Amino acid sequence: MDIQNYINGNFQNPIQNNWIDNYNPSNGAIYSQIPNSTTEDVEEAYKAAKIAFKQWCTTTLEERSRIMLKISELIEANLDRLAEAESKDNGKPVALAKMIDIPRASSNFRFFANALTQFASESHESVGQNAINYTLRQPIGVVGCISPWNLPLYLFSWKIAPAIAAGNCVVAKPSEVTPMTAYLLGELCNEAGLPKGVLNIVHGLGTTTGQAIVEHPGIKAISFTGGTATGAHIAKVAAPMFKKLSLELGGKNPNIIFADCDYDDMLKTTVRSSFANQGQICLCGSRIFIEESIYEKFKVDFVERIKTLKVGHPSEADTKVGALVSKPHLEKVMRYIDIAKEEGGTVLCGGNKVTVEGYENGYYLEPTVIEVPTDDCRVNQEEIFGPVVTIMPFKTEDEVLQMANKVKYGLSATLWTNDLKRTMRMTKQLEAGIVWVNTWLMRDLRTPFGGVKNSGVGREGGFEALRFFTEAKNVCIKY
Numbered sequence: 001m002d003i004q005n006y007i008n009g010n011f012q013n014p015i016q017n018n019w020i021d022n023y024n025p026s027n028g029a030i031y032s033q034i035p036n037s038t039t040e041d042v043e044e045a046y047k048a049a050k051i052a053f054k055q056w057c058t059t060t061l062e063e064r065s066r067i068m069l070k071i072s073e074l075i076e077a078n079l080d081r082l083a084e085a086e087s088k089d090n091g092k093p094v095a096l097a098k099m100i101d102i103p104r105a106s107s108n109f110r111f112f113a114n115a116l117t118q119f120a121s122e123s124h125e126s127v128g129q130n131a132i133n134y135t136l137r138q139p140i141g142v143v144g145c146i147s148p149w150n151l152p153l154y155l156f157s158w159k160i161a162p163a164i165a166a167g168n169c170v171v172a173k174p175s176e177v178t179p180m181t182a183y184l185l186g187e188l189c190n191e192a193g194l195p196k197g198v199l200n201i202v203h204g205l206g207t208t209t210g211q212a213i214v215e216h217p218g219i220k221a222i223s224f225t226g227g228t229a230t231g232a233h234i235a236k237v238a239a240p241m242f243k244k245l246s247l248e249l250g251g252k253n254p255n256i257i258f259a260d261c262d263y264d265d266m267l268k269t270t271v272r273s274s275f276a277n278q279g280q281i282c283l284c285g286s287r288i289f290i291e292e293s294i295y296e297k298f299k300v301d302f303v304e305r306i307k308t309l310k311v312g313h314p315s316e317a318d319t320k321v322g323a324l325v326s327k328p329h330l331e332k333v334m335r336y337i338d339i340a341k342e343e344g345g346t347v348l349c350g351g352n353k354v355t356v357e358g359y360e361n362g363y364y365l366e367p368t369v370i371e372v373p374t375d376d377c378r379v380n381q382e383e384i385f386g387p388v389v390t391i392m393p394f395k396t397e398d399e400v401l402q403m404a405n406k407v408k409y410g411l412s413a414t415l416w417t418n419d420l421k422r423t424m425r426m427t428k429q430l431e432a433g434i435v436w437v438n439t440w441l442m443r444d445l446r447t448p449f450g451g452v453k454n455s456g457v458g459r460e461g462g463f464e465a466l467r468f469f470t471e472a473k474n475v476c477i478k479y
């Protein structure tokens, strides 16, 4: 099945007729073609969005909310189809897509359909000066949304939903590595009655299609999730054009485990926070630091659990670790395993490619645990973004804080302890946009989401996202 662009409510081929192969990671086969859209396609999408904006920005909140709720319901109604498509495109277990990716995509539309009806702007009375200020929160116009491959529909909708809720029209690009569910979303938007041109989806490579979106002078804001190097490049292009920018970038998150934690809960959750989605979640805790007194016990128990995780075809019900997203990504992750060995790391389990019977060309890798001698090594400093975690012991709170903060990234951190005072001290000092204590990836969509340092600029989630997708205009009236 070939994927087409979704522009002005229609599905169409790219103007230049350029196409890219789309791979199925579970067997390494090409199974569809996607457009490699150029500036001409982006221009057409922009024009459709600009025309639609005139009507959409004055569409009542109730009507916007009603349409978005309908999109949410249709995603839910198509759960199986979307989950299977997501799994085929990305390599993640179908069961995971059914439990996490697709329900969350539906929640994103539902959440912002409700949030937009509660979003309020401020007023300030200038007491003694006979004046009142009120602040309008007006939509920006046409905005660009660019998303990565790891949680395809989940992250694509996390951007689009607040953008259209706030009254903008969108030119969006999913990752060229996982375009399928974004393509299917177009159909559902038409079925839900989203007016033509409010959402336009152009497919293609980052360097062609993505670049054309970022460079377009009429697209006034860019919401981007992806790698740090790409984020830096986008910032360079967009800054001189004075575009609003939201950048959600890479991470190298610490998972800090103290001896006083609830051990069983910690162990179970740490298996998930290490290897869920083949370790390809920006929030995965890839550097595990364990208090010295429980280090040896943890090492044995953790490795024992990891060895039981079944690597297999994504559609088999008992598969816990599916295929990595692409061949180049698999090769990148495997290079890091070699680097770890060269740096004196010990592979405690995993480290090898897996051949799944019948799917010999799929991109499977064993979940890998590496004991590292020092925190300074490359595998502890650079983002690997695959099923590879490192473990090492620590002695004191100060020492582990210093190691946790030593990386250039600052997306999330996880802390396992029952000591309240320590929790208060450490959560203040950890350099991260999100800190989980005695849990991981528990999300309340009202909360601010984003990173510090090289993990990004700006916050998504709740009203933060609606603020990003609006311009504040203050009106001062003297009476």
Ligand code: NAD
Binding pocket: 146, 147, 148, 149, 150, 151, 155, 173, 174, 175, 176, 204, 205, 206, 207, 209, 210, 211, 212, 214, 225, 226, 227, 228, 230, 231, 233, 234, 248, 249, 250, 251, 281, 282, 383, 385, 411, 451, 455, 456
């Ligand atoms: P990537 O940066 O290669 O690509 C992300 C998107 O940007 C894709 O759609 C790509 O086509 C596009 N792109 C690439 N070059 C571009 C350019 N010059 N102009 C405009 N767009 C361009 O990232 P990826 O490999 O798809 O995703 C993995 C990365 O995403 C990891 O670093 C991961 O940590 C990060 N990530 C971050 C978060 C977060 O919330 N902070 C969430 C998920 C993933």
